[in-house]
């Protein structure tokens with residue numbers, strides 16, 4: 001696997017029983033993609049509709065430890081992580 005930002009190869013997090021710190025993070029990984037809103041009939045209650053977002057074109061974004069320290073990388077990851085649009089609440093849900 002490679003860092004999505006610098007292309008450097010990344011390795012899994014290493015845990016050591018007596019290390020200080022007891023682990024060394026290898027990389028950070030985030031699943032993201034395009035979200036499309038879906039409205040469908042609730043299969044458990046046909047008089048109800050349910051709304052959700054479906055992930056299409058999923059992709060992993062991988063950041064090595066060095067890139068994760070960069071402000072612009074953190075900002076982009078935060079934006080990708082919290083990029084789920086707000087869902088309108090139905091009156092029954094309140």
Ligand SMILES: [Zn+2]
Nearest residue numbers: 003006064067
């Ligand atoms: Zn990197």
